[in-house]
Every structure is written in structure tokens, then in C-alpha cells.
Amino acid sequence: MQHVNPHQVDPIEADKYVMRDDDSNIERAPHTSAPQRPGLKKIIQLFCLSLDHLSSGQFNIKMPLSRYTSINMLIAKYNSILDILSENHKKQLSFEKSLQEARRTAEQASVSKSRFLANMSHEIRTPINGIIGIARMLEDSPLSPDQKENVSILMDSSIFLSSLINDILDLSKIEAGKLEIENVLFQLDEVIELVKNTISFSAQRKRIRIFTENTSSIDTFLFGDHLRIRQILINLLGNAIKFTPEGGDISLHILTVEKSERVARIKFVVTDNGIGISDDNQKKIFAPFEQGDASTTRKYGGTGLGLSICKKLVELMGGKIGVTSTVGQGSKFWFELPIILGPAAENILPSIDRSAMDLVSFIREKEISILLAEDNPINQIVIKALMKKYSLMVDVVENGIQAIEAVGSGKYHIIFMDCQMPEMDGFEATKHIRNHPDVSISRIPIIALTANAMKGDKELCIKSGMNGFVGKPIDTGEFENVLRTILNPAPCPLPEAP
Numbered sequence: 001m002q003h004v005n006p007h008q009v010d011p012i013e014a015d016k017y018v019m020r021d022d023d024s025n026i027e028r029a030p031h032t033s034a035p036q037r038p039g040l041k042k043i044i045q046l047f048c049l050s051l052d053h054l055s056s057g058q059f060n061i062k063m064p065l066s067r068y069t070s071i072n073m074l075i076a077k078y079n080s081i082l083d084i085l086s087e088n089h090k091k092q093l094s095f096e097k098s099l100q101e102a103r104r105t106a107e108q109a110s111v112s113k114s115r116f117l118a119n120m121s122h123e124i125r126t127p128i129n130g131i132i133g134i135a136r137m138l139e140d141s142p143l144s145p146d147q148k149e150n151v152s153i154l155m156d157s158s159i160f161l162s163s164l165i166n167d168i169l170d171l172s173k174i175e176a177g178k179l180e181i182e183n184v185l186f187q188l189d190e191v192i193e194l195v196k197n198t199i200s201f202s203a204q205r206k207r208i209r210i211f212t213e214n215t216s217s218i219d220t221f222l223f224g225d226h227l228r229i230r231q232i233l234i235n236l237l238g239n240a241i242k243f244t245p246e247g248g249d250i251s252l253h254i255l256t257v258e259k260s261e262r263v264a265r266i267k268f269v270v271t272d273n274g275i276g277i278s279d280d281n282q283k284k285i286f287a288p289f290e291q292g293d294a295s296t297t298r299k300y301g302g303t304g305l306g307l308s309i310c311k312k313l314v315e316l317m318g319g320k321i322g323v324t325s326t327v328g329q330g331s332k333f334w335f336e337l338p339i340i341l342g343p344a345a346e347n348i349l350p351s352i353d354r355s356a357m358d359l360v361s362f363i364r365e366k367e368i369s370i371l372l373a374e375d376n377p378i379n380q381i382v383i384k385a386l387m388k389k390y391s392l393m394v395d396v397v398e399n400g401i402q403a404i405e406a407v408g409s410g411k412y413h414i415i416f417m418d419c420q421m422p423e424m425d426g427f428e429a430t431k432h433i434r435n436h437p438d439v440s441i442s443r444i445p446i447i448a449l450t451a452n453a454m455k456g457d458k459e460l461c462i463k464s465g466m467n468g469f470v471g472k473p474i475d476t477g478e479f480e481n482v483l484r485t486i487l488n489p490a491p492c493p494l495p496e497a498p
């Protein structure tokens, strides 16, 4: 037997040279096969290697039989466990693969479903808008009481259908990740006012009183998606009206929970004294298609989409939403949003001169109504605010097609028309209005609003049938001159200076 310093040889090779292991108690295998089989030391090293591989998820290092019969039993067991593990691992891999495939298929199906719903609701919206338009025209025509009743049912149903389609469209857009949150300048008071106007009719029908309280002490403009905030409020207030018996009370409270120089966390709380929601139902009503118990659903109808849309919108805007409620006593729905503070109102809105008082009192007396066609939301706010300073009543539309539709109501005295708008520009819309069969509409004064102070623009405005021209940003003096020219107010004495 050779005697070599073990530190100078590869440890795996070591047993070739010397058996220094304490293996005296281990029974050797029959002599014939012994020379090629590894000794105890090599077996231990191979074990370590195999276990290392095993711990990193590889089952490929199997143990060779050793020179010792009793250890070979252990090795055989170990190898068979390796086989089992390797087999299980293969099964798991194939299971994971099929799971991934199934997930991919499900995701694709969900995207296709959302896309289909989005397309379909869009397609359905067009004819519904047609139905609503015709119902409106019918409403304005001479009708017998029975016909009036039928038209009003037609109108209610189509408006309901349209809001349902909008909900489906919203949900499918949200699920397809296609819903974008806008960031435009708005005023909180205006949002509250519009929300109140929208829900007042259904509240009155059930003799429900609505109290609003704004203690947010926000006096600046805000940046955010006012349309979506409005949608959430209308949904929560709509639910409150729906689930509160006749003669109940509802309140909307707006407060600031946190305010820094640039951002405020604004909380909106809708409280009702209606039927309330059980603890179990409170947990599920924010999920799509979930409603309270079946009897509530039967009695009140609905799709269970409203709150899930609210939740998703609030979360898209970085906020949170929740409810506390007691069955039989009422519910308190709240949501909180971080909103970026904009400039102070006085920095945006021009002030009007005291000398304009004659014009203002004339406008008040005659209740002058303006239609503003303007697509840019910031311009809408600024121009509307300026018009309100002159006590003008203003309705806003966003493109030429809407302008033509709105002017048909015959309630406007002047149209202020942006020239560049999507769908139909101001020039085109003016030509349509000038061709209107009703002269009281076709002759309505139209003033162009345009940021393009290009030469020839004025000519283009006049050629398309407009009566005047105001540049953007609007100069108060120029605006006032246009109003004076068109309205020609009777002079009235200036108020005394203080």
C-alpha cells in the first residue's frame, strides 16, 4: 500500500492510495467487485456533491454502489428517492407549463372579451343616442297627454339604457387597461353644482332631501379628472337615493384630510338613512356584478357595476374608497383622492370694470343665454368664468356637431364658437346653422373664438357666416365690445363710487 500525504492529492482520488477511514465495522462486498467500487470517503464526497445538486433542484447525480454492502442498501434507497423526486419534478414542470398556457389563454380571452364589450357598447351607443335625440324632438312637439306619457317612458328607458351601456364600456375599458385619467383644471364647487343638478330630479321624485356641505376650504383651481369625480359622486348619490325610502335624507360632505403646498387629500362622504348593508354584503359590493342580497336586487334592480367602477376609478386616481353601514339605519360611503392644487381663482379670471355695470344689468334683466362651443377644458373654464362675471348664462359643448344639436333648442342668444374643434370645426358648424330652416336659429349671432391670429382668419370667419371675432386668450375689453355690439344695451346710470 502506498503512503502519500493526502493534502497533495485530489480528495476524490485519495482512497486509491490509502484507506484510513474508520470502516472496520462495515461489511465489505464480495472481493470480486470491490476494486472498481469507491470507498467510504469517495462515497461521502459524492453524497455531498449529489446533495448540493439536489438542493439546487437537480436530481441527476446518482450514487454508485460502494465496496460495502450495508452502505449500498442506503445508496439504493437514496437513488430510488432521487428517481421519485426527479419524476415529481418533471410532473410539476409540465403542470406549471400547462398552467401558464391556461393563464395566457384566459388572459387573451379576457382581453378579447373586454375589447368586444368596448366595441359593442360603442356600437350600441350610437343608435341609443339616435333614439334619445328623436325622443327629445318628440317631447318638444305638440302631443296628447297619452303620447306625452309614452314619450317620457321612451326617454327614461333610453337614458337608462344609455347609462347602462356607459357602465359596461367603462368597466371593459378599465379591465383592458385602456381607461385614462385626465388631468385638467377644474373647480370643486362647479363639480358639486353639476352633480346636484344631475341627481335633483330623482331625489325630488322620492321627496328625498339632499344636503351638501363643502368644508374643504379649497379656494384654488384643482388639477384632475373632474368628469370621473362627478361620475363617482353621481353613482354614490344615485345609490343613496335608490336605497333610501321616500322622504329620507342624504348628505354630501366634502372635507380636506391633508394639505400640503401642492397637493390636497380631499374626502367625499355620502351619508344616507336608507336600508343599510349587512357586514357580509359590505365585503363584496365593490366587486364587479356583486349586489346585496337577492331580495334587494329583485326590488331595486341594477347591475352591480356602479360601485366596482367607482372603486377602480378611485384607485386609478391614487385614492381609496370604503363604506360603513348598519342595516335598517343607513350607509356612509366615502372616497378620498389626492388632488393637485392649481392656481388661485383670481389669478386666472379677469376682473370686470365697474363701467360694465349697465351691460351686466341688461344681461340680467334679459336673461341672456350663451352657447359656448370649445373643446379645450381649460379654455372652457376660463371663458365660462368670464361670462359668468357678466351674469351670462352659459352652456358648453365640445364640438361643432354638438353645437348644431344644442342650438336647435332655440334658447341661446349668442354662440361663441371655437374655430378648431374635433369632429366638426367652427366654420363648418356655422355653415350648418346658417342653413337651418328656422330663421330664429339660422340668424343667431355667432362669434368666433380663435387662438390663430393669422391674417385671413377673420375673413374666413366672416365668410363662413360668423358675425364677429374674439382672439384667445380673451381680452376683457374686446369681449365686452362684442357683447355691446350684439346686445346693444340701453344705457343705465353707473353706480356711485364707494
Ligand SMILES: Nc1ncnc2c1ncn2[C@@H]1O[C@H](COP(=O)(O)OP(=O)(O)O)[C@@H](O)[C@H]1O
Residues within 6 Å of the ligand: 239, 240, 241, 243, 272, 274, 275, 276, 277, 285, 290, 291, 292, 293, 296, 297, 301, 302, 303, 304, 305, 306, 307, 308, 331
Ligand atoms: N347607499 C346604499 N344603501 C344600501 N345598499 C347599497 C347602497 N349603495 C350600494 N348598495 C348595495 O351595493 C350593491 C352594489 O351597488 P352598485 O355596484 O352600485 O350596483 P347596483 O346599484 O346596480 O345594484 C347594491 O346592489 C346594493 O345592494
Ligand SMILES: [Mg+2]
Residues within 6 Å of the ligand: 235, 238, 239, 302, 306, 307
Ligand atoms: Mg348603483
